[in-house]
Amino acid sequence: MKPIIQITQLSKKYKDAEMYSLSDFSLSIYEGQIFGLLGPNGAGKTTLISMLCGLVKPTSGSFSIDDLSYAKNSSEIKKIIGVVPQEYALYPTLTARENLLYFGSMYGLKGNDLKEKVIESLDFLGLLKFADKRIETFSGGMKRRINLIAGILHNPKVLFLDEPTVGVDVQSKNAIIDYLKKLNKNGTTIIYTSHHLSEAQDFCTDIAIVDRGKIYAEGTPNNLIASTANARNLEDVFIALTGKELRDDI
Amino acid sequence: MSVYKEFLLLKRDIGGVVILFIMPLVLIITVTLIQDSTFKTVSDAKIPILLVDNDNGNVSKTVFDNLQKSNIFTVVTKINDEQLTESSAKEAVFKGKYQLAIIIPEKLSADLQSKIDQNVEKITASLGMTDTLAKAEKTTVVNQKEVKLYFDPAVQMSFKNAVMSSIDKMISQIETKSIYATFQAQLGEETTSFEQKSFITFKEIVPKVNNEEIIPNSVQHNVPAWTLFAIFFIVIPLSINIVKEKSQGTFVRLRTNPVPNVIVIAGKTITYLIICMIQFYMMILVAIFLFPHIGLPSLNVEGNLFLMSIVALFSGFGAIGFGILLGTIAKTQEQSAPFGATSVIILAAIGGIWVPVFAMPKMMQLIAQSSPMNWGLNAFYDVLLRHGSIVDILPEISLLFLFFIITTTIALQYDKKKRAV
Numbered sequence: 208m209k210p211i212i213q214i215t216q217l218s219k220k221y222k223d224a225e226m227y228s229l230s231d232f233s234l235s236i237y238e239g240q241i242f243g244l245l246g247p248n249g250a251g252k253t254t255l256i257s258m259l260c261g262l263v264k265p266t267s268g269s270f271s272i273d274d275l276s277y278a279k280n281s282s283e284i285k286k287i288i289g290v291v292p293q294e295y296a297l298y299p300t301l302t303a304r305e306n307l308l309y310f311g312s313m314y315g316l317k318g319n320d321l322k323e324k325v326i327e328s329l330d331f332l333g334l335l336k337f338a339d340k341r342i343e344t345f346s347g348g349m350k351r352r353i354n355l356i357a358g359i360l361h362n363p364k365v366l367f368l369d370e371p372t373v374g375v376d377v378q379s380k381n382a383i384i385d386y387l388k389k390l391n392k393n394g395t396t397i398i399y400t401s402h403h404l405s406e407a408q409d410f411c412t413d414i415a416i417v418d419r420g421k422i423y424a425e426g427t428p429n430n431l432i433a434s435t436a437n438a439r440n441l442e443d444v445f446i447a448l449t450g451k452e453l454r455d456d457i
Numbered sequence: 458m459s460v461y462k463e464f465l466l467l468k469r470d471i472g473g474v475v476i477l478f479i480m481p482l483v484l485i486i487t488v489t490l491i492q493d494s495t496f497k498t499v500s501d502a503k504i505p506i507l508l509v510d511n512d513n514g515n516v517s518k519t520v521f522d523n524l525q526k527s528n529i530f531t532v533v534t535k536i537n538d539e540q541l542t543e544s545s546a547k548e549a550v551f552k553g554k555y556q557l558a559i560i561i562p563e564k565l566s567a568d569l570q571s572k573i574d575q576n577v578e579k580i581t582a583s584l585g586m587t588d589t590l591a592k593a594e595k596t597t598v599v600n601q602k603e604v605k606l607y608f609d610p611a612v613q614m615s616f617k618n619a620v621m622s623s624i625d626k627m628i629s630q631i632e633t634k635s636i637y638a639t640f641q642a643q644l645g646e647e648t649t650s651f652e653q654k655s656f657i658t659f660k661e662i663v664p665k666v667n668n669e670e671i672i673p674n675s676v677q678h679n680v681p682a683w684t685l686f687a688i689f690f691i692v693i694p695l696s697i698n699i700v701k702e703k704s705q706g707t708f709v710r711l712r713t714n715p716v717p718n719v720i721v722i723a724g725k726t727i728t729y730l731i732i733c734m735i736q737f738y739m740m741i742l743v744a745i746f747l748f749p750h751i752g753l754p755s756l757n758v759e760g761n762l763f764l765m766s767i768v769a770l771f772s773g774f775g776a777i778g779f780g781i782l783l784g785t786i787a788k789t790q791e792q793s794a795p796f797g798a799t800s801v802i803i804l805a806a807i808g809g810i811w812v813p814v815f816a817m818p819k820m821m822q823l824i825a826q827s828s829p830m831n832w833g834l835n836a837f838y839d840v841l842l843r844h845g846s847i848v849d850i851l852p853e854i855s856l857l858f859l860f861f862i863i864t865t866t867i868a869l870q871y872d873k874k875k876r877a878v
Contacts, residue, residue, distance in 0.1 A: 295705035300469035
């Protein structure tokens, strides 16, 4: 199988930082995978996703998405990826519909196609009756769902999700996960970061455990559990690989 | 769609809209009303000044009459029904109750006359017209006289200079008249009267349009200046808009979608240019239609509106470029808002909005050349007061557009570099 994302010896050292956030990082992610990037705070997950989305430039190394090298085809790559950032990247004073119409238009969607896509997505995530309410009046769970829709309106080939279920209730979390599974079934490859290890165990087809800018282990959740002594679940694997020490860093 | 989104964001921020459209109108009305009196020959509000007359002669009477006749001052000689003395006048002025006290010394009229008599006698004697020996025994030494002026310490230097200059002129006229009168008496030619009117007079030649003289008034000066000031205040909401996008996270979406940053910036530029032009036309409408109802002259834009619109448009470009740069560099609203407000005031100050550039120190005159507000103001004055053409304003509007290009390019490059950290 051909990888949809090919990362080759990617490194990132921020200005004034003592250590590399990501060091000689190589990884292949295949089409149709739901790939979980798991790791403690400061492991390099967000740095990796930020580089793959074009928000941060690598110090060295390269990567390609769908056979397009980012160095040469950044604008082409941006057309086929979707990004759901950890923060609510929405205009609070605009309504849900206005936000989605605007962000959809940025991917070249327009007219009735865009309007119908917005209605369909809002309906699937139970938000259609709130379409014309301002985002600032929404609960955290509702904002998370709108945040997700804003990243997938253009049916991206690859979707990057940075902790998409953080701070939401169980109902919202389930709605988000169900929607993501539907997207994946329709052909979207998902790259996902989370600290909810049980959620990742159920949701992801493949996982890489990352720490200190390097991959510690990679495989399916079941294989990772099976290959770690005394591990009953992904959390045991995670602790065995990354240790119990606190990761407070400024 | 970007333009539509920017308009929606503004529409949902009523406070911001009020600041954008109402405050410039309040500003222009207030400032023009205040500054109008300096352009008027007849002012409604006269400044009360204290006069202590220790002379009680012709000179003090003339000073009193001239001051009373002036359109600027009313003369006060008593406070609480008590005749003023030097010390009471000094105390009242230094406490800020009055802005000025004039103390006329004792025997000013008599001593001035004695001095003139002596000088005239010397001249006539040298011409052999009088008996020098007979007069010599009467000659006494007349010391120089001093008219004291006390100013409120809070009074500005320009006001002090204007008052001192007009009092100096008044006293010179009195001296001249006395000299002529003494000569007349000395020559014994009662019937011959000297022409005492000033031989040299001044006439201001003002520009003419269709053979009609166009006399600038406060409105013609103030409306362009304060319109420009208001246009530049767009720096604040625009920079806050950009900083908010960064703090809300929408910036991440804008950077990860296929639309180039330059298109996003173009959306903001178009939106805020439209706002600038609406502001401009609102201020022009107020100056034309509202001003005559509040005692101000109406703004005369006859034949100049198109060129004025061009100047406003390019000034808008300058302001927007600055706003984009500030919003890109600032990390928080706490940085962008105060810096934006202060820098606009500084640009206005060095640009000649308050004090004309020609009245500034040489160093500041040089610095003024670098203020976009100075370019905009000069272009407005070229159109409105000097009746220039598009060719005349071309250098200024080119500079304003260049300023927009440079600031926007720096902002785009800064943003790009920041992502490479």
